[in-house]
Amino acid sequence: MWVPAAVCGLLALLLGLPFAGGTAPGELDSAADEAVTHLSPGVLRALVFPTEPYVVLALGLLAVVLCLRAGRRTDAALALGAPLLAILLTSFLLKPLYDRWKNGTLVYPSGHTVSLVAVLTVLVLVTRKVFVVVLAALALLAAAAGLVGLGYHYLTDVAGGTLFAVAVVLLTWSVPRPAPAPSTG
Known part of the structure; x- marks a missing residue:
């Protein structure tokens, strides 16, 4: 998993460079914004529902419980620690480093997206x-449309957040673990 993690991490870091220290959207960002402007505020709020902290936390706890039920304590710790990291x-680190602003908030990479995608990657x-x-994938697509449509993020923020979250989770999941003890029962 080291190679996909490195590729995703590198792409996340490179994707934000053209927008660092700025507020202007790129062409792709503008096109994505235009694609979702017709959606009502109610629909857009429903689309960002998966990014709500209580939803992300519940999904994260589900991953931990699944690991513990399977007797995979190290995976349970990683399921909790990787998204947090x-x-x-x-x-x-990244938001202050890239210094990309929208509506008075640092936006690259999208923290909404990082939290959701990190937990979803763990569940996968x-x-x-x-x-x-x-x-x-459906939750990510819905969240992306909602985040862009509500003006919280540019599409590139969501893409960067997705890539970075996947990179961190895959990197932490690549850490060598002790082999499980054979069953004595």
């Missing part, structure tokens, strides 16, 4: 189920 790095790694991948 991604959120902290985004808030305290924990469950390894196709339907979880599909639901995670």
Whole structure:
């Protein structure tokens, strides 16, 4: 998982460079904004629902519980720690470093997106189920439309947040773990 983590991390870092220290949207950002302007505020608020802290926290706790039920304590710790690490790095390192502003707020990479995608990536790694991948992708697409439509973020902020969250989770998940003890029962 080191290679995909490195590629996602590098892309996240490079994607933000053209917008660092600025507020202007790129062409892709403007096109995305135009694509969702017809949606009502109620629809847009519903679309960002997956990014609400209580939803992200519930999904994160679900991942931890699934790991603990399977006897995977190290994975449970990573399920809790990886998203937290991604959120902290985004808030305290990347946002100030890129210094991209919108509506008086630092926006690159999107913290809403980092928290959601980090937890969804953990759930995908924990469950390894196709339907979880599909639901995670749909939640991300909905959240992206809502975040852009409500004016919270540019599409590039969401893309950068997605790439960075995946990179952090894959990197932490690549840490060597002790082999599980054989069952004696």
